[in-house]
Amino acid sequence: MDSNLLKVFLAVAYTKSISLGAKELNFTQSNVTLRIKQLEKSLGYELFHRTNRGVVLTIEGEKLYPLAVDIIKKIEDATLKMKNLDYQELLKIGSTQSNATIRLPKFIQKLNDDYADMKLDFVLDSTLNLIDRVLDYKVDIAFVSGDPSHKDIEILNIFKEDxxxxxxxxxxxxxxxxxxxxxxxxxxxxxxxxxxxxxxxxxxxxxxxxxxxxxxxxxxxxxxxxxxxxxxxxxxxxxxxxxxMSFNLDTYLICRKDSIPMVSNYLKKM
Missing domain, CATH: 3.40.190.10 (Periplasmic binding protein-like II)
Structure with a gap:
């Protein structure tokens, strides 16, 4: 069911007029009429009785009205929430044991101070397994030892290790x-x-x-x-x-390139 058609239906039902509904939506009257017909065809019911003084909801239209109100409200709420969301509600973090020992406690404390409402989930594993978990979308970010050097992985931060x-x-x-x-x-x-x-x-x-x-x-x-x-x-x-040691084994904070967390800029500056 097309939510745009439901919006037209609600405008016409509320104003009890095709012309007034079109004016409210800033549509032409013919456009509104066409969309109402499209909705009626998709549902298999007439939704309005046409009268000389406007339109009146049919029994089927009356049943659809509260459902349409609920659907549109949920869509608008979801849209508003996503537009104003600047961090994830849940951040799944992978880490090697060494990073969990020396770095993760302070990292968690800082995240909690700056994003108190964000929930965290953790998994500890070896570097190779953590890279696989990132690639399989099982964790959002991971602290791994050494540069993963993978085409699908984005490096968010690097922590120098002695x-x-x-x-x-x-x-x-x-x-x-x-x-x-x-x-x-x-x-x-x-x-x-x-x-x-x-x-x-x-x-x-x-x-x-x-x-x-x-x-x-x-x-x-x-x-x-x-x-x-x-x-x-x-x-x-x-x-x-x-x-x-002469070789480098720094810690890399990584994620997938096609699944970059919403707090990525924050993580890059830590």
Whole structure:
């Protein structure tokens, strides 16, 4: 059912006149007559009785009138809401565990201060899985490690990371690379780096607990690649040997190019 035809119907019903309805809508009388006929044809009922003094609603017209009022009101309310909406009611956020540890709490606090009515939904996963979630429209934005370099992805912001190789100070580490989660980009980059540097293979272990990983490294059971902020947060800065990495593993805040959130400008300036 065409809402524009319903608007014409309501104007004629309210004024009880084709000519007055046309005047109210700033249409020609013939245009209004044509549209009423189109509506009657689509519904299969006559909606007005034509009289010498104007028009009167038929029984079918009387039944349609309150329905048409409700439909038009809902359309106008929806249009007004969308025109005045400057942020999403729900923002679905994906993040790696490292970002959830060092960045997400402050990010959430700032969003809550600036957009108190906006609801947030979260998912924690590896970088590769988060990129897939963004591409599948399952999250609106995601904090991922490294440049995703994908044609369908828009980069909203970049957060610089101080990435360090973490080793025990006084022990020769075993050939194990610790990561938080399987498929972690940190683990993949570190493995590639160590194999090239030391010409030997490493096994990997996902422990899903940063403090446990740091203590395993401290005890000589292996090595890990972390943001310096995480090492500092858990109090291991002075306990461990830290080596700065030459490669870049900054955090990228991303979304789909064809699904950019309404708060994108805000996110770009954070």
């Amino acid at each position: 990435i360090v190789l973490v080793e025990a100070k006084d022990k020769v580490p075993q050939n194990t690379i610790f990561s938080y989660k399987k498929g972690c980009k940190n683990c993949m980059l570190l493995e590639k780096y160590l194999i090239k540097k030391e010409k030997k293979s490493y096994k990997t272990a996902a422990l899903e607990n940063y403090e446990l990983i740091l203590e395993c490294v401290n005890s000589g059971y292996g090595v890990a690649l972390f943001s310096r902020q995480i090492v500092e947060k858990f109090g291991y800065i002075e306990k461990l040997q830290l080596t700065n």
